[in-house]
Amino acid sequence: MDRRQDSSPNQGPEKTHPTAFPSIRILFVTVICVSPLLLFGQWWRLLDWAGLRRSTISDEDMGNSVTILLWHWPFGGPYDITGDVCRDRYDIPRCRLVDDRALYPSADVVVFHNRELMEGQEKLPLHLPRPPGQRWAWMSLEAPNHNGNLRPYANVFNLTVSYRRDADVTIPYGERRPKEPEAGDGGGTAGAAPRNKSATVCWVVSNYRAQHARSRVYGRLKAVVPVQVYGRWTGNPLPPRALLPTISRCYFYLAFENSESKDYVTEKLWRNSYQAGAVPIVLGPPPNDYKAVAPPGSFIHVDEFVSAEDLGRRLKELAADEEGYGSYFGWRQEWEVKLYTDWRERLCQICSRYDSFPRRKVYADLNAWARAAT
Structure with a gap:
């Protein structure tokens, strides 16, 4: 309510400003929409909604960048990916990290962390058509006996992101x-x-x-x-x-x-x-x-x-x-x-290797590849 109207000598104490109820409704809707985001720690979506978390990569670099879409953050995340993270933090140019699933059609690589898939917290978007040239990457830093059953992922992934030296993208612990x-x-x-x-x-x-x-x-x-x-x-x-x-x-x-x-x-x-x-x-x-x-x-x-x-x-x-x-x-x-402890740095490494990826590679038996390390 408007305090200036309340204090006016020409207005009785029980008279309500015409915009009071709409204001209350707006406040109510805002609380209902924002509270779940804060409650579940998804503050980054609130920043997206407010327009405060947009990339500062230049238009020229945007057109030449490799877009890495992280489908879900490992172990709950997230990290701040505002701006040109890979260039500013790790000196890796033309690499765009995003976690907005709406950008799926324009992503060059979509990364899925295995732990959340294994535990059923996340699922692969197999119902979505895969854009031409897009690659799906399987990522895990776990030993083979802690990766669960990977047989259902036959002929799904194009890249492996792992501590192993023979992975498509090697992301060691150190x-x-x-x-x-x-x-x-x-x-x-x-x-x-x-x-x-x-x-x-x-x-x-x-x-x-x-x-x-x-x-x-x-x-x-x-x-x-x-x-x-x-x-x-x-x-x-x-x-x-x-x-x-x-x-x-x-x-x-x-x-x-x-x-x-x-x-x-x-x-x-x-x-x-x-x-x-x-x-x-x-x-x-x-x-x-x-x-x-x-x-x-x-x-x-x-x-x-x-x-x-x-x-x-x-x-x-x-x-x-x-x-x-x-x-x-x-x-x-x-x-x-x-x-190496920052998932952003690990993801940026994908861009460093992007030009060397085979065009038509697919892991027909991801489970066999992962188990070969034992």
């Missing part, structure tokens, strides 16, 4: 990069081993299963060398801010994967070990898979020892040998490690 000359410290302590160690071996684990290979190795290893264990399994969880500082006090970290699958090397190596400054003891894919991606001389693979007991004895020797232990940090003089 990677080694040559160190920029200016990033060094003049040959001082760049390759020196951290000195704040107080524990020999530590392990952070929440999903403990006795049948896992990593559980069997741990059971035999701890009989030879003390292992400090953290995580929900032991009732000793670490808050996020304490994770790296805690691991940094350990000589070695058990970067044990829950799956021994091709190329499956997760943040256990890239973040927990390298960023904390502990030498990773790795168990997962074969040693050659690690050698292909990790900094040289930076890790110890379980398979390189005849037994877990033999490994344990070697770890005790290295913890007492300053020079031997320090040799596992020499890589820091020439290499650095980059983590």
Whole structure:
């Protein structure tokens, strides 16, 4: 209601302004429409409705851009994709990220994250005609045994987006990069081993299963060398801010994967070990898979020892040998490690590879391709 009309001496206290009820109706409709968006965290749709989330890509670049439509955000998302995200954040030009399904007819690539499909939260739009030249991409960062049954997707997808090196678009958890000359410290302590160690071996684990290979190795290893264990399994969880500082006090970290699958090397190596400054003891894919991606001389693979007991004895020797232990940090003089945690950056990588995609590729048996990694 208009306060100026209410306070007018010529208007009685019970007289209502003619526009009062329409205003109330407008307010009611607005609340009804907007509240569900806010309630379910879909604030980005409210921005679209208000016209506040439009791309700032120039018309010229828009015409030359590859449009990547993410059909649904992984694990609920979303991320802010306002503006020219790929160019501004990751120096990848002519790449347009969208999540508005109304743009489906103009999308060059439509990306579907497997977890939501597997759990039934989302479905493939098989009822929609696929525009000529449009490609559908299957995306997953899970090990093969956690991807569910992929047989129904035979002859559906044209591209795979995965941590695997043989995927159409490889999106690893991390990677080694040559160190920029200016990033060094003049040959001082760049390759020196951290000195704040107080524990020999530590392990952070929440999903403990006795049948896992990593559980069997741990059971035999701890009989030879003390292992400090953290995580929900032991009732000793670490808050996020304490994770790296805690691991940094350990000589070695058990970067044990829950799956021994091709190329499956997760943040256990890239973040927990390298960023904390502990030498990773790795168990997962074969040693050659690690050698292909990790900094040289930076890790110890379980398979390189005849037994877990033999490994344990070697770890005790290295913890007492300053020079031997320090040799596992020499890589820091020439290499650095980059983590990939932002789904936007992963999606932008599709544009980097777009021109190399085969024109008529389709995965006749996606399930077989995914299982080939085991």
